[in-house]
Amino acid sequence: MLEAAEYTLPGIKEDGGLVNAFVRYTPVAKKTATPWAHTGPQVALFLLHGVAYHKESWLPTLEHLFEIQNATPTTAFTIVEAWSMDSPNHGRAAVMNDHLLQAFPGGVAGTQWARAVNLFLKSGLIAPGTTVAAIGHSAGACILVQATDGHPLDRPPFSSLIMVEPPMITPEMLKRGREENAPLIRAVDAARARKDIWPSRAAAKEWFAKRYPWRRWDPRALDLYVEYGLRDLPSATYPDKQGVTLATTRVQEVGGYVHYEDSFAAMERLKVICPAMPVHCIFGSVIDINPIEAQMDIANEKVGRKMRSIVRITGAGHLVVQEAPRNLAVAIWGILHEEYHQSALPAATSKL
Numbered sequence: 001m002l003e004a005a006e007y008t009l010p011g012i013k014e015d016g017g018l019v020n021a022f023v024r025y026t027p028v029a030k031k032t033a034t035p036w037a038h039t040g041p042q043v044a045l046f047l048l049h050g051v052a053y054h055k056e057s058w059l060p061t062l063e064h065l066f067e068i069q070n071a072t073p074t075t076a077f078t079i080v081e082a083w084s085m086d087s088p089n090h091g092r093a094a095v096m097n098d099h100l101l102q103a104f105p106g107g108v109a110g111t112q113w114a115r116a117v118n119l120f121l122k123s124g125l126i127a128p129g130t131t132v133a134a135i136g137h138s139a140g141a142c143i144l145v146q147a148t149d150g151h152p153l154d155r156p157p158f159s160s161l162i163m164v165e166p167p168m169i170t171p172e173m174l175k176r177g178r179e180e181n182a183p184l185i186r187a188v189d190a191a192r193a194r195k196d197i198w199p200s201r202a203a204a205k206e207w208f209a210k211r212y213p214w215r216r217w218d219p220r221a222l223d224l225y226v227e228y229g230l231r232d233l234p235s236a237t238y239p240d241k242q243g244v245t246l247a248t249t250r251v252q253e254v255g256g257y258v259h260y261e262d263s264f265a266a267m268e269r270l271k272v273i274c275p276a277m278p279v280h281c282i283f284g285s286v287i288d289i290n291p292i293e294a295q296m297d298i299a300n301e302k303v304g305r306k307m308r309s310i311v312r313i314t315g316a317g318h319l320v321v322q323e324a325p326r327n328l329a330v331a332i333w334g335i336l337h338e339e340y341h342q343s344a345l346p347a348a349t350s351k352l
Contacts, residue, residue, distance in 0.1 A: 001028045002063060008096070009123055011088065015112045016103055018088035019096045022120065023055050025082045027066050040075045041340065044130040045082040046158070048117070050138025050165075050321075051256035052191070052248050054091030054228040055084035057137070057321055060220045064329035072333070076340040081127055085120065087113050087143075089252040091228050098236045107255010110139070110262030114146040121147075121157055133339070134158040135332065137321045139256060141166035142266040149269060153276040160278040160308075160339050162332060165318045168267045169294050174260055183289050184257075191253040197233070199243045201226050213319055221322040267297075271304035278308040280335050282320070282328065289318035309335060 002025045011018040049057045062082050069079055086093035089101050089108045101108075126132060134157075136144040141163035151157050167184065169177070177185050198204035205226045208214035214222055231247040238245060246253075273279065283295055299307045311331045316324040 002026065002059075002066060003028045004059075006092075007125060009116075009119060011097075012112075012115055012119060015115060016100055018100055018108070018112075018116075019093060020088060020116045020119065021055065021086045021091065021093035021096060022125075023084050024125075025059070025062050025084070026080070027069070040077040042080045042127065042130045043077050043159075043336070044126050044132050045079060046117075046120075046126075046132050046134045046144075047082060047084045048113075048134075048136040048140025048143055049084070049087070049090065050140055050319075051087075052090070052229075052246075052253045053137075053321075054225070054247065055086045056091070056224045056228045057221065058082070058084045058135075059224060060218055060325035061321060061329045061332070064326045065332060068329060068333045074337075076337060079336075080130060083120075083126065085117065087139075087256070088116060089255075090248045092247070094247045094249070094252065095231050101249075101252060102236055104255070105251060107252050107259060110143050110146055110259055110265070113143045114149070117143065117147040118150075118157070131159040132157065133160050133162070133336065135162040135164065136166070137164040138167055138318065139262070142168060142262045145266040145269050145273065146262065148273050148277075153272065156273065156277045158277065160280065160335075161273070162280045162282060162335055163298075164282045164328070165284060165290060165320055166266070166281065166298060167290055167294075167318075168263045168270075168298050169260070170267060170297065171260075171264060173291075173294055173297070177291075182291065187289070188254055188257045191250055191257060194246070194250055194253070196246045196250055197238065197241060197243055198230075198245075201230060201244055204230055204244055213322075216317075217319070217322040218325050221325065225322075267305075270298070274304055274306050278339055281307050281310045282331050282335075283310070283312050284316035284318060284320045284323070285312045285314045286317035309338060311335070 005024045007022040009020045047058045088097055134144045148156055229247055230244045233241045233243050233245050237249050313320050313324050313327050320328055
């Protein structure tokens, strides 16, 4: 069982003053259970979501992760809290920033989100004495890599970084992807044409449940998307409409996909941080968004991007957070054990 608490931080004026929204999850021991015991180093997780999603996307994975911790006695480490953050134009943050976001028709740049991450890291909100392990899904992985920029390499902001399906490519890959109309390119057109108004959340859920990719999701993930990925109307985009719409507008979603410079910058930055801190990759076994050549290049040891480990989640694709939260939790738990010099769980690492 997890307790959730919402937090906000005022945004950076130079970045438009966009409000930043967070949720802190902490474990709650059952009354009949042994009181929660903090053993070994105390770890705080910090998590970012992908484009078009929201900070609560991580809740099913975190619920499974804390269940594993409860069922697996260890003195190696203890996860004491998990912080998840909305991009300023996603989820609850998008609702709070509704009118301010009209000034960003090209979307929020990754550097803006990365600066907001560092604002949080300096806020004093993270439990004192903890070490921070960062986990990013899709675009969130790129942002976490960018957030290390400016930090001394001997004092990185995170004790380790776990990248889940990072969509990192080079300019050459982007050129080839455009020529071949690759899935990552088609996502832009899909976002521009996406249905984004329903009469109610119930109607929206019924619509999603029949269509790809939502029909592949864990039921809990879909429920959370209907709750947090949608917002009530009217909005700044639809001031004369009723019902519900996407919290992340189509314009902002497209902006998230076409900021390719974030992907390029992350690929270059990995060359610098991989020798300085543990970096891990988790991929789905289904190749649906990230081409295998891009995955291999992310882990190209010849240019300095040496991963501490690489894990594949069987049967899941790019949206592994939504499709296989339990298996993802097992993989994350195994990686954390590796970081704290304990034997990993059966989900052993494997090379590409």
